[in-house]
Amino acid sequence: MLEHLGDFKRTHYCGEISTADVGKKVRVAGWVDTTRDHGGVVFTDLRDRTGIVQVVFTPDISEELVEKAKKLKHEFVIAVEGTVRRRPPGTENPKLKTGEVEIYAEKLKILNKSLPLPFLIEDDIKVGEDVRLKYRFLDLRRNKMMENIIFRHKLYQTVRRVFNEEGFIEIETPYLTKSTPEGARDFLVPSRIYPGKFYALPQSPQLFKQILMVAGFDKYYQIARCFRDEDLRADRQPEFTQIDFEMSFVSERDVMDVAEKVIRTVYKELLGVEIGEIPVMTYDEAMKRFGTDRPDTRFGLELKEITDVAKTCGFKVFRTVVENGGIVKAINFKGGAKLSRKEIDDLTKFVGIYGAKGLAWIKVTTNGLQSPIVKFFTEGEMNEILKRLEAEVGDILFFVADKPDVVNAALSNLRLKLGRMAGLIDDSKINVLWVVDFPMFEWNEEENRWEALHHPFTSPKEEDVEKLLEDPASVRARAYDMVLNGVEIGGGSIRIHREDIQEKVFKVIGLSDEEAKERFGFLLEALKFGAPPHGGMAFGLDRLCAIMRGEESIRDVIAFPKTQRGQCLLTGAPDTVRPEQLEELHISVEVEEEE
Template identity: 60%
Template sequence: MNDILGDWKRTHYCGHLNAEHIGREVCLMGWVQRRRDHGGLIFIDLRDREGIVQLALDPDRDPEAHQKADRVRGEFVVAIKGEVSRRPDGTLNPKMKTGEVEIEVRELRILNSAKTPPFMIDEFSEVAENTRLKYRYLDLRRPALQRTLMLRHQVTRIVRDYFSGEGFLELETPFLTKSTPEGARDYLVPSRVNQGTFYALPQSPQLFKQILMVSGFDRYMQIVKCFRDEDLRADRQPEFTQIDCEMSFVDRDEVLSVMEAMIARVFREAIGVEVPLPMPRMTYAEAVGRFGVDNPDLRFAMELVDISEIVSNSGFKVFSDAVQGGGLVKAMNIKGGATLSRKDLDDLGEFVKIYGAKGLAWVKVNADGWQSPIIKFFSADEVAGIAQALSAEVGDLLVFVADTFRIVNDALGRLRGHLGHKLGLIDKGAYKFVWVTDFPLLEWDGETRRHVAVHHPFTAPMDEDVTLLDTDPGKARAKAYDLVLNGSEIGGGSIRIHDRAVQSKMFELMGIGDEEASIKFGFLLEALEFGAPPHGGIAFGLDRLTMILADTDSIRDVIAFPKTQKATCLMSEAPGEVDDKQLRELGIKLVTRPK
């Protein structure tokens, strides 16, 4: 490479040049975006990570450079020397950062040629995602993707600067650790030295960051890779990055205050948005009561209303039976929704069935009265009560779900989010944050016949609920908190259990006996006996946060080398087979070979 460049040194990035550089000699290097021959003059758009600048090659100025330019094609790698000049009148391009200038080229070197790429490297080409992922090295040249990844870099820089200023230490935790499957599946790594045993890639640094607090480091942070072998969605990846934090001698309010100030700084410095502080808070019970979910999107209204008391003795047995059977009936007013067609309503009914609901009842509020297949079952008082509870007006559509607490809230809450997008109710330029607090500590799993932790088993109960662990553990609330932004959970954490007895009680309630607890978590339990301070922390999803900042719908757009929804890398073709010699060294024999 040194022979090709010789004594040439790049002086500027292409996208940094403007009118202030007119008359200056520059040396640029990059990729050819496009080449245009105007019957003598040749124009080349040269691109690097910072942008595009126009090159002008005149055969009278440098015949040799002009001849080389005639051979250049898209994605050739070139270096040029020349002078920055103002574009001729009528050719300025105000849409480009460099639109006032062009480079009068005196020397050109072709550093490498290129095959014709399978898609155009520009902002506007519609390319199938599988093609983009297969040729990711070309996809990453696209300006939009480069801007997104540079934004990600800015976010990580801001985060590190903030935490350093707040006294946090960035400390690394192990990637090769012990499998403690509780929730998502672990990625396992076989040990060659200790055949028959396995490491696990961490789903979270949780145990180690708690150990760091026991060790007296007081404030820890890490931007860390984590791994979960689970089914994927648009906002999930098998490997993902967390902004991981832990603090000693703190209560919940202090953790939330420090963390929301960090988020506010990220938004201010990364995209120029001021986030009002303090951020609002809402209990889990309020969030589920008003919105059906614990990650409410507050950019639009349309809240859920419990009408169980109004319809508890209704002639419509679907409603009255649900209430009398211990369930509930909730409704939602879709303002102006009376214009939806019967097919639209059928589609909404199919949507709620995804979340366990048996169907969706509806009422159209028309000028001449209510229109609905179920209206004949309601008394005048019930109609009036429902209308008042839902602030029903002419033109509205009222929708209802009757079932168990979980199904009603899940179905209507998800439907609310779906309609927010479908009906254009969301203010796309808004950023609405809310801390959701006071989650249930435990929930009963009917399949395994035991309690499971709502967050994780190291979350502390609320002080006033500790006694409930012995009497009614399902009612105990957790010192847990999630930060929700525009309907997405971007961070979650808790104050941790720092008392050995309470931690052992949690394991007991989850059906984890002393022997199993010792095998899986023995080192933590022992550490808690050596003076563990009160501590708590949180982890933010860096990928998801960047996705929101970049205003993109796919998490794969903010990761340089993402996996597909089948957890494969189309570029490197991972995962792949290994040869028999490697398997023998690991003491592993495959039952079958993949086809």
């Protein structure tokens, strides 16, 4: 029979009971983790968010209490009153914070029961993520998940303290705003009051935080919710959280210094890890050495370009690629000559995922060079390749020839795969770096136009402003990304604060004056009224939290995440709504029937 809590007042959390409480009468409450009947004495592990404490029900205190305790099952909710005692010598449990003590129960209240569980409340469960997400209220009871969410709370508080100490002002920006498509699709919210019109959920607070700078709040920050209706991946969610900040009258270094203080403080205070000097690498150097603008610098296997050698060699595949404006790059996989042909074929299929049409290779062995392509190179050409790649006996050299973006994507991902295969990546290392001097624009072949590499409010380098309209490809942005172990955890830029430059950028990306006014008119208007030079940055809080907790998926550091298909299995969202709700919004829905 279930009981009421009544006047029961909890005095301690389970995980806080210690030897300092020996002899005290305490009251605890929580969930039954396990129950064991040892010859009439019942031992129950009681759990709350702070940990577990052992409760003992003995017949010398109450036979009736023992019989009641025997009825306890997994995840029953109970309240216990009893006296704290030391555990008998030899029965201590060093795995528990409370392992030296136990509570001898004098009162027991069974507050609620539980159905049989779809999975056990323990860390190493073997159950699909869909089941975990459906029963998220159970999944979050697991110690690992509980610690993840509490860690996230501590991350919030630490971040806020850093910004407060630096004189920033926390300001909320709207969730219901104007649709200003900047890459991803907006989530749209129909207006009941204005039929046929829609709000949009913000992809970021970008425009509002710039307007706050125009308004004179020279240091703003916000832990901001953002929304993007995009195709999802393991590290993406339709709703996510940014650590967002903006500053006026600053250079790139000013913004980067604040970001460095944030990352150093959270690592030191939450993990006890000191982050030293953070190096700066240009975009061009990152692409040249690693094939990506978010390089993992914990290991070598750097890319080497051999385009100059390939353009005159006898290997037609390489030569043709170069003649058509492509490049040839290579990786030296040290000690990899032992790879089998099947393993090489598997790696060839792997780079094909990134658009590479093939993967050429050369093994360096004690019997010479082994490869189907060696015969197409002169001795001088081959010696130059071996020298450039620092090849030694036992190595295997991998080559990709194609357009620069394909070569870099294929080899940068091959580099990571080989690094993991060879155990070259030290997961205990924390390598942080800045990548700067990004191109301002990238060419969209499908739409035959330039588009902003970051976003169209990023300022060009001052010395490149005059080249905006005549040579967009050469314009560099005042942008900066922070990369941690090969993952971009934050990015930002100095913004455009002059209307004339902003209008030029809109022209480069193909926006007419009318389109620019329609989409961003309120920002352009604000720039006319004394906008100060300003810049800022945003950290991806979900990704940062996942990295710090050693989790592969950001879903494990979000209390109620969506699946990769954007569904909430707990609530059933998205779902249909009542016809009268749609009628109020002046919306009709047409659903195509499946064939």
